[in-house]
Amino acid sequence: MLDSITFVSKVSGMASPASAGDREKVVSKLPGWLRQDLKVRAAQLGTEIQTAVTQGITYWCDLASTPPTVDTSGADSFSTWLPPGQWETFKDSASDRKVSITQALAQAVQLWLQKHPAPTVQRPEIPRRIITCNQKGGVGKTAVAAGTGEAMAEDANTLYPVRISKHFAAALLKDSEGESGDSGSDPRAIEDRPGLGLSVLLVDFDPQCHLTQQLGHTPLPMDGDSLTKHMAGEPAGKLRDLIVPIEGDQFGDRLHLLPSCNDAFLLDVKLAGVRAREAALERALAPIEADFDVIIVDCPPSLGLSMDAAVYYGRRRDNEPPGSSGALVVVQAEDSSADAYTLLTTQIEDLGTDLSLHIDYLGIVVNHYDARRGYIATSSLEAWMDIRDPRVVGVIGDLKEQKEAVRVKRPLLAYSPKCDQAVGMRALAREIS
Structure with a gap:
């Protein structure tokens, strides 16, 4: 037979x-x-x-x-x-x-x-806290925060295209210089890998509410409850009641959003009178932390008291392994990002010194990269790569799919799961996991 x-x-x-x-x-x-x-x-x-x-x-x-x-x-x-x-x-x-x-x-x-049963998802004993930040606006912190969270929440029993190389940034520079990489090992190789299957909360900590709106939700009303009110000690209800799910078959019930409110423009003023104000974000989020494996905070482009609270929240806690939580710095391949990076890292290091905190850098993400912009882009990428500590952990291209996803108010990885940006977000999520 x-x-x-x-x-x-x-x-x-x-x-x-x-x-x-x-x-x-x-x-x-x-x-x-x-x-x-x-x-x-x-x-x-x-x-x-x-x-x-x-x-x-x-x-x-x-x-x-x-x-x-x-x-x-x-x-x-x-x-x-x-x-x-x-x-x-x-x-x-x-x-x-x-x-x-x-x-x-x-x-x-x-x-x-x-x-050979499917392995169980490895869940952290202490919820990971990732703050995406840069003092400069317009670098794409929101897109990186959302994309990273989406990649972490994808179904662990489904395969998705992932860029597997740790040398992708170097390959981009070689391509831009007309060089070819090692033919025996393509540094831009893509493989199908299972989703990470983690439970993720995206926190829109920016008063401009970009993350909330990009994911298809409405900012919280000024006269209602909000994260700002909880941080200021003026809650009007339970913070858990403000959290909304992000739709997408690949996310199941694992991806959620805490929307922002325009009252966050007043947060620094409110925090000025709050006891132990650096811990205000942690106190507000403490009741819901146990519900999630990863909490990603999309920070405002500022260096005020709210940023201090975000940095404090991302510090390494007792018994937490290094590199589990910390700051993910989003930059662009141009000079103004470098100036803003210096201001941000100075604030982080000063706060760490003043309060005796261990604040880990999870890495640098070079966003909106386009080698066709020539020397400015390629030389800036090379300069970011030369920093070494923290190192570049992701390079995300400046392509149309992200802009389209924002326009239709859908998660990028649901809108265009196989596009180059989605593949890069999955690589980033694994690089910092």
């Missing part, structure tokens, strides 16, 4: 990491849903598909009896590489059990899936 199965070739040197020697390429059939489950689970566990199939066939052949029938309707072509002789043994076992090869292979793959 070959069921349209043929040996395609026997290639020397096609060794699996799990097994040395030759492998034989075989072609069979699998239903699409089972092939997709296999692809996702193998990616989740960091296992090659050929290794998973090899193990599944071994499990199947070792069974004392045939497992339950798998629905193979709509099965189509599926190929993989197996150790020499395994396929012949498998065919003989299937013949002895009077099971078609297509059914036997489906049972073997299903058996492997059952023996």
Whole structure:
């Protein structure tokens, strides 16, 4: 019973990491849903598909009896590489059990899936707190805050395109100079990876309410409750009641927003009279922290008391590992961002010294990058890369999809999940995870 199965070739040197020697390429059939489950689970566990199939066939052949029938309707072509002789043994076992090869292979793959369950999402013991900041406006802090949060909240049982290189920024510079990278290892390579599956809260801490509006929500009314009122010790209700979900199939119920209110323009004035004002944001968010794995704060472009409160909130807490929480600095590849960066880091370091805080930098994100702008852009990117500490952890291109997502008031990763900016946001989320 070959069921349209043929040996395609026997290639020397096609060794699996799990097994040395030759492998034989075989072609069979699998239903699409089972092939997709296999692809996702193998990616989740960091296992090659050929290794998973090899193990599944071994499990199947070792069974004392045939497992339950798998629905193979709509099965189509599926190929993989197996150790020499395994396929012949498998065919003989299937013949002895009077099971078609297509059914036997489906049972073997299903058996492997059952023996290798999906890993649980690794949730931090202390909720991570990420503050996206820069004193200069217009650098795209809001887009980076939203994109990072969206990438962290994507479904852990679905594959998404992710840029996997740690050398992408260097590759951009080489391209702009007309150089080519190492042909054996493409620094701009993209792979399908499972979503991170974390529960994320985006906090719009900017009185301009850009994050709130970009994600399709209305700023909170001035005469109602708001984060500002909670920080000032004048709450009109529970902060949890202000939080709204962000729609998107890939986010499930994991992505939420705490909208802003224009009353945040008055926050610095209100904080001036508040006890321990640096801790005001932390006191306000404390009741809802346990509901989330990650809290991302989109900071205002200022260096006032509100920024002090944000920096304090992002400090490293007792028993928290370094680099879990901290400041994610968003810049552009131009000179004014460098001046603003110096002002911001001075404020962060002064606050850390004054209050004996450990404030980690999660890295620098170069946003709105476009090498076609020539020397100004490329030389600025190179200057950011030369800083080293904190290092550049992401480069996001200046492309139309982000602007379109803002126009239609949808999350970028829901609006255009495969665009270059979305791929870059996923890389950024993993780089700082």
